[in-house]
Amino acid sequence: MGKKSKSSVPAEEHLILPRHPARVPGGAPIVDTHTHLISTFTAYRSKYKAGNHTTVFDFVREVYRGHGVDAIVDVYCEAPEHETWKEIADSALTEEDRKEKWGGLEYWFVMGVHPHEAKNYTDEVERTILEAMSHPRCVGWGEMGLDYHYDNSPREIQQEVFIRQVKHAVRLGKPLTIHTREAEEDSERILKEHVPRDHRIHIHCYTDSPEWAARMLDHFPSLYIGITGVITYSTNLNTSEVIRRMGALSDKNPSAPLRIILETDAPFMTPSNIYSSLKDCKGRLPLSHSAMIPWTAEWTANVANERIGEPRWDTERVMRESRENARKMYGV
Numbered sequence: 001m002g003k004k005s006k007s008s009v010p011a012e013e014h015l016i017l018p019r020h021p022a023r024v025p026g027g028a029p030i031v032d033t034h035t036h037l038i039s040t041f042t043a044y045r046s047k048y049k050a051g052n053h054t055t056v057f058d059f060v061r062e063v064y065r066g067h068g069v070d071a072i073v074d075v076y077c078e079a080p081e082h083e084t085w086k087e088i089a090d091s092a093l094t095e096e097d098r099k100e101k102w103g104g105l106e107y108w109f110v111m112g113v114h115p116h117e118a119k120n121y122t123d124e125v126e127r128t129i130l131e132a133m134s135h136p137r138c139v140g141w142g143e144m145g146l147d148y149h150y151d152n153s154p155r156e157i158q159q160e161v162f163i164r165q166v167k168h169a170v171r172l173g174k175p176l177t178i179h180t181r182e183a184e185e186d187s188e189r190i191l192k193e194h195v196p197r198d199h200r201i202h203i204h205c206y207t208d209s210p211e212w213a214a215r216m217l218d219h220f221p222s223l224y225i226g227i228t229g230v231i232t233y234s235t236n237l238n239t240s241e242v243i244r245r246m247g248a249l250s251d252k253n254p255s256a257p258l259r260i261i262l263e264t265d266a267p268f269m270t271p272s273n274i275y276s277s278l279k280d281c282k283g284r285l286p287l288s289h290s291a292m293i294p295w296t297a298e299w300t301a302n303v304a305n306e307r308i309g310e311p312r313w314d315t316e317r318v319m320r321e322s323r324e325n326a327r328k329m330y331g332v
């Protein structure tokens with residue numbers, strides 16, 4: 001046996017997905033409200049060294065083709081920030097370039113410093129973010145927040161850097177992309193103290209308690225819960241419970257929406273239900289990408305229906321709702 005058999009990475013062709021069975025031509029498009037494009041492409045190149053796609057643009061055009069991806073919100077959150085941000089953002093300035101380089105999708109981005117990286121936040125990093133905020137393709141500040149699960153930066157520094165970023169974003173009127181994990185009390189205090197109620201907030205890749213979600217949704221009318229493939233994982237029960245409760249509300253009041261936006265957080269969080277659609281795929285895919293959103297939508301719809309008599313949600317409706325919410329949240 002050669003060396004190759006040791007790795008269980010499925011063949012590259014499995015990254016090119018079939019159409020999700022519930023989708024119809026002309027149906028709701030995909031909007032991925034949180035994706036890390038450079039990390040995704042880097043993961044792809046490292047797992048598929050002889051891979052077909054040699055640039056970020058090739059990857060996006062060829063892997064997303066035919067899936068109706070309308071728009072993506074790319075996320076920069078390192079300190080220092082990845083230096084190619086401007087080149088990539090500039091490549092989406094004209095419709096012609098968006099067509100030619102991006103296969104017609106609307107490329108947008110947000111920038112901030114992740115709580116893991118808070119200890120590396122400097123004035124210079126902040127200057128880069130402030131410069132990015134005036135770029136025409138920039139739609140928000142983040143991801144930023146608190147992460148007490150990993151504690152990769154000391155908590156005092158995480159809080160200080162979070163507050164500093166929030167203040168700038170609020171002053172500039174920029175929507176907030178929030179990463180919070182096991183830091184409910186402090187995240188809530190900081191947001192309620194420094195952010196006006198009607199400010200737009202995306203709690204990305206939601207994994208915290210349903211009670212916290214309810215309190216935040218109640219306080220901030222323009223807050224959306226970000227749903228990734230993590231909702232399909234048996235290790236995480238919180239996200240499903242948040243959706244079950246929203247579904248139950250929509251049963252009492254049929255016009256009550258799901259206050260969610262769909263995202264991948266690619267290259268992480270591949271939805272676990274995708275494998276039923278992949279023929280002869282051995283092993284787990286090493287990365288996720290925006291065309292996987294319908295599988296997350298399908299799971300979300302099923303969970304939203306669990307506490308109501310008559311099913312109200314399906315893949316298409318969840319995607320439509322999320323598309324509308326993405327517009328309200330980021331203007332995309």
Ligand SMILES: [Zn+2]
Nearest residue numbers: 034075143265
């Ligand atoms: Zn992220």
